[in-house]
Amino acid sequence: MPLFTVEHGDATRFTTAAETFAELLAGRGQRSAQEQFLVLESLADDGRARAVDHGFELTADEVARLPRDEAGLLRLPPRFTGTFDVTVRSVTSRPDFTVGLALRTDRYEEPFRRDGATVLLGTAPYARAYRLSPAALRTVRAIQAHQSLDPRARTEARNARLVAELQAAQRMAASHDPDIRDETFALDLGHLDEFTTSTPSKVGLRVEPQADGSLVVAPHLEGVEPRALDTRWHQLPSDTGADGGVLRVDKQLVLLDRDQLEGVREVQRRPRIPKEQVPTFYEAPGTFFDPDLVDVELTFMWLVAGLGRLAPVSYAEAAKSGTEWINPDHGVTAPEVLAERPQTTGEQREIEQSVEDARQRGDDLLTLGQDVVDISDHTRVDEALAASRCRLAALGVDTSPEAATEERDSGPKVRVGWVLDDATSLADRLRTVAESAPLRRPVDYAALGRRPFPHQVEGVEWMTRLMQASLEGADDDPGRVRGGLLADDMGLGKTFMTLVALGETVRAAGDAGNAVRPTLAVMPVALLENWLDEIGDTFGSPHGPFDDVVVLHGDGLRHYRTGRGRESAVNEEHLDGAGMVRDDVLADLMLLRVGAAWGEARLDRPGTLVLTTYETVARYQVSLSQVDWGVVVFDEAQNLKNPDILRTRAAKALRARFKLLATGTPVENSLKDFWSLLDTAQPGLLGSWAQFREEWETPMSTASGEAHGELGRSLRAAVGPYMLRRVKEDHLTELPPKHVHSGRHGRLMPPEQVAAYDDVIARYRAKAGTKGAMLGTLQRLAQASLHPGLLTPDDGMDDPFAIRRSARTDVTVREILDQIRSSSEKAIVFCSSKAMQRTLALWLRELYGVPIDVVNGDTPATGRGDTRLRKIRAFEARDGFGVIVMSPLAVGVGLTVVGANHAIHLERHWNPAKEAQATDRVYRIGQTRPVHVYHPMALHPDVDSFDVNLDRLLRSKLALKDAVVVPESVTEDEIARAMGLG
Template identity: 25%
Template sequence: MPFEFTTTEIEALFEEKTFERAVDIYRQGKVRSVTLEPTTSSTLLKLKGITQGSYNERYMQHISLTRSPRGLILNSSCTCPMGYDCKHAAAVLLKAHNQLQQPQGLAKSVPAISQSPANVEARQFEQWLQTFAKQQLENLPEKPQEHEFRYRLFSKAENPHNLPLDSTSNDLDIWSQHLTATGRLSNPKKVTNAKFLDGSKYGYSEYSDASEAIGQLLSLCTFGPFNKSQIVFKEACGFFALKTLVETGQCFFKNNEPPLQWRDEPIEKPLVFNEQAQRFELPFGNHEFWVFCEPPVLINTQTNQVQPIKSSLSGASLYQLLQMPKANTALLSRLLPLLEEEQARLTQQKRQKVAPLPKIKGLEDKEIAPDLHPILRLIQHPNHVVSFELDCYYPPYTCHFFPRTTSLTQRIDGQKIILKRQVEAEDKAILRLMDFLLPLNPEQDQIDPYGEPMISPLFWDLPGESLATQMGLEAFLALQDELPNLADEGWILEGFAEQTLEVLNIEDISVESQNQSEWFELGFDMVVNGQSIPLEPIIHRLIGQYQSSEEMPDRLQVLNENQQVFEFSKTQIAPIFDTLIQLYKIHDANGDKLRLSRFDAHLIAGLSDAPIRWLGSKDSLKLAEKLKTFQGIQTVQPPQGLQAQLREYQQFGLNWLGFMHEFGFNGILADDMGLGKTLQTLSFLLHLKETQQLDKPALLVVPTSLIGNWKAEAARFVPDLKLLTLHGQDRFSDFEHIPNADLVLTTYPLIPRDAERFAEMPFSLIILDEAQKIKNPTTKLYQSLQCLKAQHRLALTGTPVENHLGELWALFNFLMPGFLGNLKHFKATYQKPIELEGNRAVQTQLNQKVAPFLLRRTKHQVVNELPDKTEIIRKVEFEKDQAQLYETIRLTMTEKVREAVAQNGLAKSQITLLDALLKLRQVCCDPGLVKLDAASKVKHSAKLELLMDLVTELLEGDHRILIFSQFTSMLRIIEDALTHAKIAVTVLTGQTKKRDEAIERFRSGEVDVFLISLKAGGVGLNLTEADSVIHYDPWWNPAAENQATDRAYRIGQDKEVFVYKLVVANSIEEKILNLQAKKQALQDQLYQKSQDKNNAEPDHKLTLSGEDLMALLQS
């Protein structure tokens, strides 16, 4: 059953005034369309409507009516300002009610196509069809056109051009006809222009869309919004309005029949000058009517054809010319330039030629073709910047090179002079200059704000922008030599007389040196024509142009303030330039002299080979030679108390440390890991003590993980040194013993905490191990270290630069503040050019500057002095919580073992004993291996921290690493830690299924760290790609460890192999090492019957004595 409703029900849904207005809208026919939306309920009606607003706007309505026991329920929305339940929604319901009474009913939306979900094409077509139907419904006229309009043009025109035009003029009359009841057109009825324009604007029902569009276009042809009575076809809008009216087929000229027809092809009607009447005329023909819109239009009143006119000027100008009074030749000479300018503008706008202007007697064109004389003009700017302009002189006329036309036009006394340009000669003039001023960039493409090429001279900047540059000076001198030839060829030269440069040769260069205790001065002079002149301004100029002498040409010219050019060879200046370029960056000249710190003495070593005369003291030059090559520095005899034999490179390191100390320098010992930085440092300290130079204790700051290693190495190599360790919570009572110590050992974390105590203590030397720890100068640690008092400072690190050069600055700023300038200066002078610009010359300069104070040897450099395999024991001490856990387990397990041995004897107590030893070894590796509640509370692992530091340093040195452990669970912990540090690893254990794949990842170089369990990979592997082996936990059996080491140290190995054994000091691991040294057959003495899934060890029989086993459990 269809949904039905009454107008009374509609009225009840709206306010009284709203409904009244809705009735007006409906009666005026402003409801443009009503569409029935599909629903699944007979009690629901959904409508969509489109309604025209008061000012021709279009609003869209969505309406739903629901039939309920209490009546109709309305839910509506509208795009009008009201938004809902508005007069437009009520009008749509009235329209819907009316259409529902008709046989055809309401228009319905297009039904959906039955389709399966997979039918993509059908679904896409349905979406398109819905859009298409919606558009059709919205654009359908409400009812057939009931009115026709006829347009009659120029009904009152009395001449072929409808002059004059004023506010009373009217070019258009409009007539209306409508269909009568019999279906015939009524008699025409005139419609005022104002009514027609208002009807089209407000969308009266008798107006079609086409009529509305015409009305809106005609509204642009009135004399304003308050004068709509007169319509005049003027300007471009008049042209389009006239064309639109003609194309309706209902447009007539006056009362002529049939209607006018439009032709797009223009008819040419050039302007005519009547010599007798002395005025311009238009070529009016019979039966022709002109309309002065833009472009003008011609109406042939005989053929009723309308077409645009191709004329010499715009319609508005033609209209004005018809009203021009008589004018003689003199007066016309003032008008013609304006007409020619408009003609040129029209040509450019229409992109085609317009009709020519008429020839006027006495104002004919005159062509001339004089010879070209190029004008080269020099323009001086501040700071030695010069530029050149090139103009054309055709006597007696001067013109610019641009725009490049074949002729130029100029009016003189009314006559048009056409200058024929010699384009080929102009091109040759440009090329003539190019030979001397390449590469030049003439400004040929300048555009003014209106998009037109600017008329300008040919303009060049000198290459390099300034005479102060080598390129610019060379270009200018070459041109200066050519000027006489250009003058002979007819060139006109302007501005060169004030800019003539004199070229002088440098005969000799000398340097004078004056030495003081902490600095020395250098003064450089050059001899020119027998006179001595300071060289410093020339060097400054060159430093502004070049980064190194490699960039220099073989011959150089430099301009001074007096317009003199000094010329010299690269051989003369290069040694001085390369020496001083860094010094001028960090030191200011004192007048004509350069004051240098002793830290920079080595930078002048290159002057010894330069072709210059050296005046004054040569002490600075001798110091420079020593700093540069270290040849001739004093050999330091190894101290008598040293318990080691120094290798040759280690002896050189001792000599270097002695030289630094003797001359008050500080530096970085940056040898590769494993080359003995610790031994060299301890040897140097013992040397100072034995030679009575250690008048105050030295302070050694190390990472917490290395404090045990330093204590062990000091006890081993320099037992005569009095070592004081400040570590742990009970350290404060030891501060009073500092004056009696030779070497004070502490850690980085304690420096900020103990800063005030340390600041009170003067030290002879501060040594930082793993000095990269202070790479950030903003930290409290760095600032605390800077405040410490010491006569000398030394940094030990295998990686002075890890991420960026700012870290190198931080180290040297600690060692020798000011050596590399402040951080801002360092970034601008070195860091930015090297890291961001890749400037190799600046990199070389930085290397040369720091070279004497940074001693680094790699394993490859000292390969002949190294054994094939080097074993290094790295000891670490527990932190407090881990130490307490170890001691608790040791005491508990010791008591258990004693009870078991007492009850069962040693032979039957092996399981209890080995379980005790296992738990202690696990605590040493990582508390996480121990399955006890107390162990789970300890989060710190001293050995794991040591391993991470070691692996990081090795990888930074491009080493490849094997890490062995008996505990597969420990390998998982190590893997997690390395992965968290973004270090790629591969792992091989007994559970590894793709064994070959894990091995190939390491061999191919995909990863540089290989984690291997001792049992799974201790034998049968060839991994000569590795050069570093780490044994994370010591094994009872040294032979098993050696077998694991031999995975890398074997036939085919072409690198030195370094073996690191990580051991916790004062623990069972240290005791195992001692037992290994005493009993080489330990591999036959242990048999472990209890193994768990996290533990895998070689199968050997236990024959240790009870005393040995109990010793392992002792504190």
């Protein structure tokens, strides 16, 4: 019995009988019901549907954006392809402004009624049902909402918002996203078409230096004249619960959603940066404004008083690109001005010091009076300063150090302070302290629930020595051991080793009679269940050596929360004159039960292990930063690779004697990832980002071959004992062999696939040079190479024999999976496309008669239902042959799937690090059978296909295993050039 639909206002519910739903959960039932169930389950995993009793519920917006094939499977009405007639009365400045709407499918208008995303056209009993597209739904909603307003509420701002909504709907209909695009949708807005509507994707910063050295900061909206906004901000609603707002700038309407409106408010809360904080702001604007709300990196904008407006530039690009990008037309002065500017020895010294300070911060722009000087070319800057010294000497100005000293002595006094060791000597001291750290007591391995491997003994004792060494020295001593990076290859047991080391630290503190500080472990939500299981397996009890284990997520978070909201959002009155949160209001901002005042109800009880997520740390950063943690562990620490985002800053602000960062991929994209991790674990070890970039990142970005590997090994030596990095092949000698079958499962495309592939190329050549043509072509080539039916989803994709229409799916099933079935073994098929995941699961279920689960990126990680872990364990527990379909990203966070020993990458990930993470779900401790890795490929009969080019590029990104750097991601530009598109 198929599922049936019931309309509920702005939501659609799909339910069935309890016994039918139970059969579907078990992978049984009629094919039509199974198809519907897989569609709905996939939507729920993706967060687009909500589970209800014996079914699922979708909002109207989600129903509207369903692709045609999914909507057909769910028995939803066809898309409305008729005409929208709008009638505009009056002008937006008047309260009698209205917009009427009528729908028709032929020459005559018909009455209609909207129910969620469905419209009923005509009168009973002959009414016909149609499903609205996202653009059509947005139009009908906006007009109906405006019509329901009291005329007194139809202010100019509210009327302008309706116009903005209608124009946004027009752009939505022309979207490149096939699920949103509606080529039949059109609106004639009459005189309202004279307005232009923009919907900025980001809220940025506009910065204007002041005469006193401070900065005035205002919100910047891409595509809007900045000065024009200064007198328009009052048009935005003051209600903090508003869903958004609209700004009217002459004939331009700027539509802001709720998050963008909050971003504007975030910037407006801090309109001025004091002079003493300006250097810090230039170095890291993300420490002043919440990067979750404000794009401090990509839309940074310079406005210089007295010189005119500079062109909007990216702050990151300004810091990297130098004079080739920032030219005099933008208002930036060439460095040669430094040869003429100083008039005295003191001015010379002051400018030289300013240049040096800017270099230390990594800045390539220097504000000098009314000029912004480009100092990116160090050679040109040094030559200009040398020329200035020669000029002053020729003029008879004494440029000796003594003269400079005399001039300083006669001038105004300045504040002085202690100068810390330079980065090099600090790094040497830190390495010496860590290298000499002893193991103060033997580890009690006999008390563990399982026997560690030799490499795990080494890892436990490495962590234990550093944790014990961290207890020595004052909290603020920069030379104290503060943390470490456990960068072992995936599958070596990082969680197990971490728990044993934590247990030793807790026991050592207890034996010494000291209070045992609480411990915090931060991880992706998918790993919470895994950590709880590991605690029981490692110590033989749910708590192990800890007095209690608390999961600060879901129900656990609700138990310890005292209020709702974001601790990062504060009112202006909470800040002192320097823009910092006042100490006396900290307690009012805390929304968790932390501190002695809560007694036994507090979260941070001595001896407690708290498990939580990165999102929770960011949201409750004030509360968690007030706890004196003993050890803080960051599992899957690549989540902290970006030093500017809120979660990284919140992680660095946590107070702890020791911070352990654990990740199998210390570099995912660039060496900035690596610096960010080490700077969180052991600040100062690698110097500032500016120093690290000059010494390591820039040279490694241009090196290749052995030179690249040598730099990687040198960087590894510079980190010294603060990082432990081992690979499986060197330490798990008992692991079975791993066979990578690259290039062995290629098959010529069948004629239909060749035709689809060639058609994509032909369409590109016809549009070459148009905006977005290359990116769209790459996406369609990837689809055609996976299966041509993805380009025409209604064309028989529900038939299992459609497998043969693609070389890649055909070789996967008839050559690889058939062989695995004959061996009664299990396989994971990795695939990113949601449509192919669902279709493949249906094909395989019908062909092989076994349950086929789908685990994609948003399959619930915790809860009472089918979580990722429960689906995986059920798959492993079934006897004999089995297949599970997974997104490569869904298992990239520490999950183990050793019940399978075949990994099939039906769809390749462009980042080899992500692909390796997926493969290593099956190749790790606990695997007893030989592991096989497959890369099925579709071959074109005449040219190197997409698959061949991508495989070649991915192979070129592999790095030496003993260097720090791990595989780099393939860029769209690289694959486009390989395909002859770029």
